Amino acid sequence: MKPPHPKMRRTITAGLAVATTVAVLAGCASGPAATSTDVAEFGWKNYSGETLNLLMSEHPLSASLKANIDDFETKSGITVNFETLTESDYMVKILTELQSGAGGYDVFMTSQPMNYQYAAAGWIEDLQPWVDDIKQTSPDYNFDDFFPALIEAERWDTTNFGGAGEGSLWAIPANEEGYALFYRKDILEANNIAVPQTIDELLAAAEKLDGTEFEGTTINGFVSRGDKTYPTLNPFSTFAGAYGVKDVTDGKATVNSPQAIEATQKWVDLMQFAPEAASSYTWYEAMQDFMSGTSAFYIDADHMAPGFEESGIAGKVGYALPPEGPEGRASSMWLWSLGMNAASEHKGAAWQFIQWATSEEQLTAAIGEGNMNPTRMSVADSPEMAAATEGWGDYNKVWKEILSDYATWQYSPAASWTEAGDIWAKAIQSAILGQSSVEDALNDAAEKIDAVIK
16 A cells, blocks of 8 residues: 555654653663574564563453463463553553553553653663564564554654654554544435535534434434543544644644634534533543434544444444545544563563564454454455455445555654643633633643643
8 A cells, every 4th residue: 555645744843852852861871672682593482481461451452462362372371461441541550650660561552642752761662673683573473564654653763853754663553543534324315415525515514414303313413522632633633634734843833823723613613513522522432422323423533433333323334534624635543552661571572472462363363353453454455354344335445545545643753742732632622612712722722832842
């Protein structure tokens, strides 16, 4: 597949990373990761008898690994202790554990913004030396099988501020999501509404359907996340990117640029057709709302499809590209990946687990547990993936088109990005709730983000 469309790539600036100079220097002081040399050649039993502790968020990825963990333990002779927590609890615990430097958990789930924070502080292992070590990496691993755009998103050079897509490899992708437009085919057909192709068409369709009755149910025109934390920026990225919005330009916050104000106003207008409670929805509540059958449109992670197709709206959901704006179509990209604790005392065993968990065989098996979308090209195009998504309309075509043409990390790579992202998301929420105008909310957010940069 071709790389993300050049029009959708974001110019990465030093921006937010300036605030992390001390942490970066501290993180780099330990030097590059060193692989073990106490094995003569690769073998799955090289670390037999060791025990690994894993910490993960509750997610189809972790569920698929749990379901097949016996296979790894039998293959490697390594014992695995597996702990999962709700996403919010997980985020707190993994940060606390890594900060402690104790090495209590060897492998954990991570993502791009988490990588930036952990790498700058020296808490996460650079995996590139492990990939390159023929004594540690199976000859069958086929690292080149991963989508190049996903591997690029896992790289960041902590010595080069803003160096996304360069340098060290901080994690291996095991689950990919872009952001799609979901719609109820039956509701649109009953109201003679075509699938919206642009943001303005989506606004008009949502307004027309909002408050109408369908099969005895009052319909909301739209639903999505509204929570005041940075993951809410993922579905919002479809509007931000469609208007060419950048979070930071030349070291200064530009979340209040004219383009950002216009994109945010459109999003705020659209969220007025969502349930009142949506202003505090995370992905989970928004997904549950859509699956309950009360909303006509929904923008969120494209890999939510398995949930839809096992719910009361199975067979009724359409999958479409994110709506187009003045700068075209756009989508951010979120990767749930597997990282290694830099303080682990079982790095060889940990690397074997990561290899197994992201192998072609395991990622193929994970399809049956709902772990989509595949991060390997061979699995994405496999008969198993085609069979699993049969009857899901254009889903299999749409998610791959989003990944190949539109999905990219749209925001500045920096250790402090999560803090800035929370500020931005909170400003959007305040505008949705009518607590502030869009312009005032974004001006306030820009001022606070500038403070983070300084």
